[in-house]
Amino acid sequence: xxxxxxxxxxxxxxxxxxxxxxxxxxxxxxxxxxVVATGVNRVTASxxxxxxxxxxxxxAACLALGTFSLQGCVLYTSCEPCPMCLxxxxxxxxxxxxxxxxxxxAANAGFDDSFIxxxxxxxxxxxxxxxxxxxxxxxxxxxxxxxNKSDKQTY
Amino acid sequence: xxxxxxxxxxxxxxxxxxxxxxxxxxxxxxxxxxVVATGVNRVTASxxxxxxxxxxxxxAACLALGTFSLQGCVLYTSCEPCPMCLxxxxxxxxxxxxxxxxxxxAANAGFDDSFIxxxxxxxxxxxxxxxxxxxxxxxxxxxxxxxNKSDKQTY
Numbered sequence: 001x002x003x004x005x006x007x008x009x010x011x012x013x014x015x016x017x018x019x020x021x022x023x024x025x026x027x028x029x030x031x032x033x034x035v036v037a038t039g040v041n042r043v044t045a046s047x048x049x050x051x052x053x054x055x056x057x058x059x060a061a062c063l064a065l066g067t068f069s070l071q072g073c074v075l076y077t078s079c080e081p082c083p084m085c086l087x088x089x090x091x092x093x094x095x096x097x098x099x100x101x102x103x104x105x106a107a108n109a110g111f112d113d114s115f116i117x118x119x120x121x122x123x124x125x126x127x128x129x130x131x132x133x134x135x136x137x138x139x140x141x142x143x144x145x146x147x148n149k150s151d152k153q154t155y
Numbered sequence: 156x157x158x159x160x161x162x163x164x165x166x167x168x169x170x171x172x173x174x175x176x177x178x179x180x181x182x183x184x185x186x187x188x189x190v191v192a193t194g195v196n197r198v199t200a201s202x203x204x205x206x207x208x209x210x211x212x213x214x215a216a217c218l219a220l221g222t223f224s225l226q227g228c229v230l231y232t233s234c235e236p237c238p239m240c241l242x243x244x245x246x247x248x249x250x251x252x253x254x255x256x257x258x259x260x261a262a263n264a265g266f267d268d269s270f271i272x273x274x275x276x277x278x279x280x281x282x283x284x285x286x287x288x289x290x291x292x293x294x295x296x297x298x299x300x301x302x303n304k305s306d307k308q309t310y
Binding site: 015044050062069089093097099109113115121136142 | 158159162163166169170172173174176178179180181198199201202203204205210213214217218221222223224225231233234237238239241242243244245246247248249250251252253254255256257260261263264265268270271272274275276284285286287288289290291293294295296297298300301302304307308309310
């Protein structure tokens with residue numbers, strides 16, 4: 001019942017967001033049974049292609065909790081996360097994810113992310129987007145600085 | 156030569172960011188030979204797990220240009236994009252990407268994203284992070300609203 005409660009909240013946020021000029025996606029982040037933050041899709045409304053519901057909720061939750069780790073949190077999203085959001089969920093160390101609609105439902109509504117999943121498993125030189133290596137030796141310098149830094153905050 | 160110029164800028168941003176308490180990553184977005192925006196990794200500094208250099212640069216470039224599409228732009232990044240950033244690059248419709256260090260260099264410096272790539276190709280129920288379906292029928296409601304909306308901005 002509790003899980004359904006938070007999922008309904010995510011679905012309602014998604015539906016309301018359509019009325020508010022956003023995309024049909026909503027997300028809720030919960031810790032210990034309490035809502036920490038919510039997010040909706042504001043890609044076109046905010047001119048931010050990364051402002052998917054899940055990424056927006058993650059950023060808001062981290063701001064609210066003053067941390068870059070959401071360990072101990074669960075994310076409820078009205079639709080299965082796209083690859084960007086799924087990776088963000090891993091980076092944020094969220095414990096578990098519940099989704100409502102799935103990626104096929106999203107594709108049917110005009111939000112198809114299957115092309116991105118397909119690109120990921122291809123070797124770099126077979127992807128549709130050109131991806132070229134440049135100055136690989138000079139690019140080690142930041143990493144060397146990082147390795148030699150004594151007071152760094154690892155994560 | 157021009158490509159190397161922008162890549163050096165990304166590498167220098169990455170190196171300086173280590174001095175400024177950030178991670179060793181920098182990115183530059185260029186349109187018609189002009190820098191539109193830059194970004195650095197501020198995950199721990201800003202308590203934002205999505206604040207990788209590329210995502211930060213994309214958000215800043217969209218803000219600067221007042222658009223959610225970066226068609227016509229090229230991204231230079233000091234290190235090969237992680238899955239979150241690569242997906243964001245696709246969503247932002249950036250034309251092409253140049254990277255300096257690669258993901259193996261990143262892993263050697265303590266930034267290993269291979270576990271995320273591995274998760275993506277697994278069926279949902281075999282992934283390390285629990286991912287469960289909930290209320291799939293109710294979750295169609297936002298999509299139905301979207302499909303029936305006449306003045307929506309698709310993307």
